[in-house]
Structure formats: C-alpha cells, structure tokens
Amino acid sequence: MKWILYDIGGVLEIVDDHGWPQSLHERWSTRQGLTVDELRARLQAAELPDMALRTGVAEEYWRKLGAALDADEPATATMRSEFWDAYCGRANTELLAHARSLQGRAGLAILSNSGDGAREEEERRFAFSSLFDPICYSHEQGVAKPDATAYLTALDRMGASAEHVLFIDDNEEPVRGAEACGIRTVLHRDNVTTIAAIETFLAS
Incomplete structure (x- = not known):
C-alpha cells in the first residue's frame, strides 16, 4: 500500500x-x-x-x-x-477534502514538529484522527524533523517502506531530511500542485 x-x-x-x-x-x-x-x-x-x-x-x-x-x-x-x-490557524479545507477522497486508495498519516498540547488542540479543531493514522508528533516521539529518526519512526508506525511513501511539507529542510531517508517528497506551495503530485504518485 x-x-x-x-x-x-x-x-x-x-x-x-x-x-x-x-x-x-x-x-x-x-x-x-x-x-x-x-x-x-x-x-x-x-x-x-x-x-x-x-x-x-x-x-x-x-x-x-x-x-x-x-x-x-x-x-x-x-x-x-x-x-x-x-x-x-485554520483548516486547509481543500487539501483535507482531497485527503478524505483518498481513503481506500492510500494510507494517510501525519508527521509534524509540534508542541505539547498540539494533539488535543488540533483534534478539537480539526478531528485529524478521523482521517489520519498514525499521527506522529515530535513532542510525543522525542525527535523532530529533519532528524532521520523522525522519519524512520513514522515509517515504522505506518508499517511502510520509504519508496511507498510521499511526504508533503512546506519547508525545504524537512523535505531534504525525508529525501535523505529515501522518501519521495512534495514541497508544498499550493493545493493544485500538491494534489496533482499526490495523484501522479498514486498512479505510478
């Protein structure tokens, strides 16, 4: 998968x-x-x-x-x-709607640098757990992107190999960290480009 x-x-x-x-x-x-x-x-x-x-x-x-x-x-x-x-902030409703449309086609997970309390605050606002599993927060894992251990821990929790994962981040340093672990990446700049990259990845 x-x-x-x-x-x-x-x-x-x-x-x-x-x-x-x-x-x-x-x-x-x-x-x-x-x-x-x-x-x-x-x-x-x-x-x-x-x-x-x-x-x-x-x-x-x-x-x-x-x-x-x-x-x-x-x-x-x-x-x-x-x-x-x-x-x-506020929900990226377009990207979240697209992620929801991927259920059954791909596994959906989160890897985020975070602060203690983020899981509760973001769940209250956006109910991420209804869509993403696992949700990997730096404050819970004890390691943050771009440390390789952050990505390897996420891969282990997903039960996935690097070549089967597409990672999306809006900052270059975490993207480079993922690529160093063999994970394909998208540097997020806008929803249209990111959604197209996801669809290309899933079709490949």
Missing part, C-alpha cells in the same frame, strides 16, 4: 509559521508593558521546558511563562489561548 504523509502547519493548516510568533510577542509585550526585546529576554531566562520534544510539560511551561512576564492566571490563560489559535 502507498502512503501519503502530511505535515500539519502550512500544509493541512493554513498558518504563517514564520510570522505568528512575532505577532504574539508584540501583543504580549504591549499588554505587559514590556518591549519585545525585554519579553524575549525574560522568556530566555525562564528556562522553559522544551515543549517540542517532551510531553506532559505544558502546565510547567505556561506557569513559568506567566511568572516570567508577571502575568496573573487570567492573563496567562489568555496568552495560552492566543498561542493555540495562532499555532493552529
């Missing part, structure tokens, strides 16, 4: 991964009476746990972040909510 392996942010979700952290820092710094540089310095000094590679650390992360910014519990809760809204 052939598999389509999707990234989430910038692929299944429409989100500016490069822009939203800056926007949040600007919003939070204004709210807390800090400059952006002061906010970032405080976060750097707070020794926040690595949410990208660890699970079960979200509560510690937000507690320390709130303390570092002198934010009370309601303000910290607002920042946490704003973070996930920005992180998740």
Whole structure:
C-alpha cells in the first residue's frame, strides 16, 4: 500500500509559521508593558521546558511563562489561548477534502514538529484522527524533523517502506531530511500542485 504523509502547519493548516510568533510577542509585550526585546529576554531566562520534544510539560511551561512576564492566571490563560489559535490557524479545507477522497486508495498519516498540547488542540479543531493514522508528533516521539529518526519512526508506525511513501511539507529542510531517508517528497506551495503530485504518485 502507498502512503501519503502530511505535515500539519502550512500544509493541512493554513498558518504563517514564520510570522505568528512575532505577532504574539508584540501583543504580549504591549499588554505587559514590556518591549519585545525585554519579553524575549525574560522568556530566555525562564528556562522553559522544551515543549517540542517532551510531553506532559505544558502546565510547567505556561506557569513559568506567566511568572516570567508577571502575568496573573487570567492573563496567562489568555496568552495560552492566543498561542493555540495562532499555532493552529485554520483548516486547509481543500487539501483535507482531497485527503478524505483518498481513503481506500492510500494510507494517510501525519508527521509534524509540534508542541505539547498540539494533539488535543488540533483534534478539537480539526478531528485529524478521523482521517489520519498514525499521527506522529515530535513532542510525543522525542525527535523532530529533519532528524532521520523522525522519519524512520513514522515509517515504522505506518508499517511502510520509504519508496511507498510521499511526504508533503512546506519547508525545504524537512523535505531534504525525508529525501535523505529515501522518501519521495512534495514541497508544498499550493493545493493544485500538491494534489496533482499526490495523484501522479498514486498512479505510478
């Protein structure tokens, strides 16, 4: 069986991964009476746990972040909510509809660099588990793209060999990491081109 392996942010979700952290820092710094540089310095000094590679650390992360910014519990809760809204963006409905049409023709899976809490937040918004299995998150696997172990773990969980998988990501570095593992790839730029590449792969 052939598999389509999707990234989430910038692929299944429409989100500016490069822009939203800056926007949040600007919003939070204004709210807390800090400059952006002061906010970032405080976060750097707070020794926040690595949410990208660890699970079960979200509560510690937000507690320390709130303390570092002198934010009370309601303000910290607002920042946490704003973070996930920005992180998740909105659904790429066209690409998700196409993925749904592939059921029975291909296995559908996810490999995403993530933060602790992403599974719950994205499931609540988009119900990814109704369509994709497995869903491989970096914070649960303890390894992130483009480390080869991230792809090899996903292959193992899919029960697939590299030549039977097409990986889709909107960033070049993860695409190169997949190619180094023998996985065919699509650098996602728009839905039309990506969908055409998927159909070509499945027809080959």
